[in-house]
Amino acid sequence: MPARLEDTFRAHPQKCLDLNSMQELPETHAWTPSDNYPSVGTGSSHIPVVNLNDENALELIGHACKTWGVFQVVNHNIKKSLLDEIEAATNGLFSLPMQQKLKAARSPDGVSGYGMARISSFFPKRMWSEGFTILGSPLEHARQLWPRDYKIFCDVIKEYEKEMNNLAGRLMWLMLGSLGITKHDVKWVGSEGNNFEGGCSAIQLNSYPVCPDPDRAMGLAAHTDSTILTILHQNNTSGLQVLHEGFGWIMVHPLPGALVVNVGDLMHILSNGLYPSVLHRAIVNRTQHRLSIAYLYGPPSSVKIAPLSKLIDHSHPPLYRPITWSEYLRTKAKYFNKSLSTIRVWMPIGNEFIDANDHPNCVQVS
Ligand SMILES: O=C(O)CCC(=O)C(=O)O
Numbered sequence: 001m002p003a004r005l006e007d008t009f010r011a012h013p014q015k016c017l018d019l020n021s022m023q024e025l026p027e028t029h030a031w032t033p034s035d036n037y038p039s040v041g042t043g044s045s046h047i048p049v050v051n052l053n054d055e056n057a058l059e060l061i062g063h064a065c066k067t068w069g070v071f072q073v074v075n076h077n078i079k080k081s082l083l084d085e086i087e088a089a090t091n092g093l094f095s096l097p098m099q100q101k102l103k104a105a106r107s108p109d110g111v112s113g114y115g116m117a118r119i120s121s122f123f124p125k126r127m128w129s130e131g132f133t134i135l136g137s138p139l140e141h142a143r144q145l146w147p148r149d150y151k152i153f154c155d156v157i158k159e160y161e162k163e164m165n166n167l168a169g170r171l172m173w174l175m176l177g178s179l180g181i182t183k184h185d186v187k188w189v190g191s192e193g194n195n196f197e198g199g200c201s202a203i204q205l206n207s208y209p210v211c212p213d214p215d216r217a218m219g220l221a222a223h224t225d226s227t228i229l230t231i232l233h234q235n236n237t238s239g240l241q242v243l244h245e246g247f248g249w250i251m252v253h254p255l256p257g258a259l260v261v262n263v264g265d266l267m268h269i270l271s272n273g274l275y276p277s278v279l280h281r282a283i284v285n286r287t288q289h290r291l292s293i294a295y296l297y298g299p300p301s302s303v304k305i306a307p308l309s310k311l312i313d314h315s316h317p318p319l320y321r322p323i324t325w326s327e328y329l330r331t332k333a334k335y336f337n338k339s340l341s342t343i344r345v346w347m348p349i350g351n352e353f354i355d356a357n358d359h360p361n362c363v364q365v366s
């Protein structure tokens, strides 16, 4: 039996401070440059914006994925009313009293529910954020949060999930299509060709309360997503930053109606390293409460993900070994931002490739 995704994440102790009422930054939440990996200055440059109705959308997406690993999409066909509703539902959830939110706390061995960022255990300091993860039905937790009105939340989540699943499938094929990959080249897609049969996804709601000392705080520390791709809706408050080579951290400012799309680790593997899984983080501010809703899109958890054979030839050997999503999540829970290097097979050095086991930057897994 394939491992359930629930079994593959690590849980963290629920020691939730109520950040919404803090007048000062506690030492537990005060980051120094050395805690903040990688700590480089901010630069200014513009993240590509792709209009999905543009006849050149495929090429534009390919270029954005290759050079940035992230872009914003407009004309994506997700109704503004649905984006408003999910934002209102998210705001409603995080505005509940802490005691109420803790009724839906993520259990020690679970994934779903309320709690601090799951990546917290990899960092010495706490993050200035709260999260709520939805994997599967949110019904049980919603009932604990709103004993009478839980259905409103569940209905919005259901609709959002449906719409995001369609959009994510479409974006995945555009990303793969821009590499010359067609539905016939990918063995594990469903019979309908558009989405997977039994594909997995999760929704991550994030809240970043106003912060008394934002320069020393970190909303969500630098990480890559373990997904094929992630679609992010942010409220009208800036905070998401991506690391762009040669520029440093670049802010992905919210654009009205636009959604942020980023390449995840699994797309990086499928593309045989052509599309970078972008390192990103969220910073906080002194005056505006920031919310974000991430749709985390992945394949069926037991399918082997490997560099696509069409992208492999004598001069382009497979950079990664095949791995299922479940297995990758377990690797991520152990090695975090070094996970990709643990499954490296070949390492490009100039125009040559060397066995990854012989390279000092690769984590050796025995
Ligand atoms: O809040 C953001 O902008 C980033 C959220 C994020 O990276 C995540 O949930 O994985």
Ligand SMILES: [Fe+2]
Residues within 6 Å of the ligand: 223, 224, 225, 230, 280, 294
């Ligand atoms: Fe992320």
